[in-house]
Amino acid sequence: MSSITDSADPSHALFEHFVQAQTCKETQQSFAELCRHLQVEPRDYKHFYSKLKEGLNYWKAKDLWQKIDKRVSHADYEQGEACHENKCLVLGAGPCGLRTAIELALLGSRVVVLEKRGSFTRNNVLHLWPYTIKDLHNLGAKKFYGRFCCGSIHHISIRQLQLILLKVALILGVEVHTGVTYEGLLEPTGSAGWKAKVSPKTHAAAAFQFDVFISAGGGRFVPDGFKIKELRGKLAIGITANFVNRRTKEEAQVQEISGVARIYNQQFFRALQSEIGVDLENIVYYKDDTHYFVMTAKKASLLKKGVIKQDFSDADQLLAHSNVNQEALEGYALEAADFSTEHMLPDLEFAKNHAGQADVAMFDFTCMHRAENASLVKEKRGKRLLVGLVGDSLVEPFWPLGTGIARGFLAAFDTAWMVRSWGKGVPPLEVLAERESVYQLLSQTTPENTSKNYNGYSINPTTRYPNLNLSSIKPRQVKHLFCSQDEE
Numbered sequence: 001m002s003s004i005t006d007s008a009d010p011s012h013a014l015f016e017h018f019v020q021a022q023t024c025k026e027t028q029q030s031f032a033e034l035c036r037h038l039q040v041e042p043r044d045y046k047h048f049y050s051k052l053k054e055g056l057n058y059w060k061a062k063d064l065w066q067k068i069d070k071r072v073s074h075a076d077y078e079q080g081e082a083c084h085e086n087k088c089l090v091l092g093a094g095p096c097g098l099r100t101a102i103e104l105a106l107l108g109s110r111v112v113v114l115e116k117r118g119s120f121t122r123n124n125v126l127h128l129w130p131y132t133i134k135d136l137h138n139l140g141a142k143k144f145y146g147r148f149c150c151g152s153i154h155h156i157s158i159r160q161l162q163l164i165l166l167k168v169a170l171i172l173g174v175e176v177h178t179g180v181t182y183e184g185l186l187e188p189t190g191s192a193g194w195k196a197k198v199s200p201k202t203h204a205a206a207a208f209q210f211d212v213f214i215s216a217g218g219g220r221f222v223p224d225g226f227k228i229k230e231l232r233g234k235l236a237i238g239i240t241a242n243f244v245n246r247r248t249k250e251e252a253q254v255q256e257i258s259g260v261a262r263i264y265n266q267q268f269f270r271a272l273q274s275e276i277g278v279d280l281e282n283i284v285y286y287k288d289d290t291h292y293f294v295m296t297a298k299k300a301s302l303l304k305k306g307v308i309k310q311d312f313s314d315a316d317q318l319l320a321h322s323n324v325n326q327e328a329l330e331g332y333a334l335e336a337a338d339f340s341t342e343h344m345l346p347d348l349e350f351a352k353n354h355a356g357q358a359d360v361a362m363f364d365f366t367c368m369h370r371a372e373n374a375s376l377v378k379e380k381r382g383k384r385l386l387v388g389l390v391g392d393s394l395v396e397p398f399w400p401l402g403t404g405i406a407r408g409f410l411a412a413f414d415t416a417w418m419v420r421s422w423g424k425g426v427p428p429l430e431v432l433a434e435r436e437s438v439y440q441l442l443s444q445t446t447p448e449n450t451s452k453n454y455n456g457y458s459i460n461p462t463t464r465y466p467n468l469n470l471s472s473i474k475p476r477q478v479k480h481l482f483c484s485q486d487e488e
């Protein structure tokens with residue numbers, strides 16, 4: 001097929017615009033325009049993907065269809081029949097919410113995602129384990145983002161990852177509503193099923209009735225019914241900083257730092273402290289859309305450099321906004337970045353964050369959260385609702401180790417497997433027991449102890465975790481996770 005034919009068809013230009021879109025809004029708008037032009041209706045989620053493909057039957061799009069078709073045709077999804085009667089609400093269009101939404105759509109269910117933010121603005125960069133790279137390649141990441149995993153160390157900015165996943169989700173018929181805040185579950189009344197309380201109140205998503213609710217609302221967002229374990233470690237203060245990447249030759253030559261911990265390079269950290277007074281436990285530098293640094297800093301040096309104004313033993317008080325000198329924080333991060341790259345990055349200039357300010361921030365990792373369980377079932381008026389947690393709301397990651405996406409995607413697949421069982425009519429206690437058996441492994445997963453056959457990865461947990469015992473937890477042990485209000 002010639003390029004003359006391609007350019008003559010306006011749908012090709014619209015598709016190209018969608019594929020290349022660089023913001024959430026542009027992606028949604030170009031997608032809506034493409035659908036209008038092709039007269040395909042995303043609400044017709046069962047046939048949407050095949051109709052879109054029919055309308056875009058040309059070489060450039062075909063490349064992408066080939067990849068997606070391969071996934072679609074996986075036996076686990078039973079040609080979209082496995083969950084064809086299920087309706088799923090996903091809270092949060094972060095990477096884990098979107099990754100889960102994609103799997104639920106592949107299983108054949110109707111999927112609605114709610115996202116309170118109107119844009120994707122996080123410059124911070126996520127480390128990718130080998131399996132996540134393969135997974136994203138298989139979803140066509142390279143088509144949407146040509147620079148995907150070009151460098152020596154594999155990573156991607158949060159916003160680019162969200163854009164890739166948003167595009168794949170839309171192609172598979174997922175409804176993504178941005179600027180809509182989830183405010184809680186509404187119990188069934190009359191003949192209606194489970195619904196969500198949303199803001200704005202009049203949004204169409206308020207009428208959506210669902211039997212599966214996946215919470216992917218990030219760090220501190222945990223829905224009712226889940227208990228959280230607090231893991232208190234020694235004080236750990238993380239600093240992230242993003243600098244403008246002008247993509248010059250000089251910048252290209254600067255070596256990335258894949259994670260230097262103090263114990264492995266004492267000399268470097270001693271020099272950092274004695275020469276500029278910056279005292280760190282570790283530092284990571286990735287060259288992505290920005291020059292991204294994440295480091296763990298010692299309290300004493302932050303106090304000495306005036307970043308933290310006053311010492312408190314309580315971490316919340318210590319790192320409260322009012323106790324941090326933003327200018328000094330910028331100086332601290334800049335000096336650390338400059339020193340650790342041997343002054344080779346010319347004209348270090350902070351990139352801007354969502355608020356248009358220097359993108360540097362300090363976070364407390366002293367106290368990490370982990371949900372005690374990953375799933376539960378609610379029942380009211382004979383209507384059952386399966387609830388699952390994924391991503392940071394399930395297990396909070398320690399950013400300098402970059403476990404957020406790796407474990408986040410594993411949980412997304414495990415959750416999709418649970419929804420598959422639910423859709424196939426497996427009794428609730430068995431669904432929950434199996435999900436909790438798999439969840440027990442999550443916090444210990446590493447690239448070394450998970451299967452190396454990345455091409456074989458599917459939502460079936462046995463393809464990913466060697467020596468998995470799917471029934472280590474028995475149905476009788478999860479009775480408390482089945483919350484029926486229908487007893488009398």
Ligand code: FAD
Nearest residue numbers: 092094095096097115116124181182217218391392399404
């Ligand atoms: P998130 O990416 O946090 O997504 C949750 C989504 O849910 C958000 O888009 C949020 O707006 C939405 N949401 C929350 N509540 C509601 C609601 N009530 N209604 C509707 N939508 C809602 N990891 C690293 O490895 N390195 C980093 O430097 C790093 N920096 C980060 C900076 C910030 C500010 C944050 C929040 C996280 C950062 N992380 C970092 C963590 C990393 O982003 C996550 O591990 C990864 O994105 C997967 O998370 P997730 O999808 O579970 O949650």
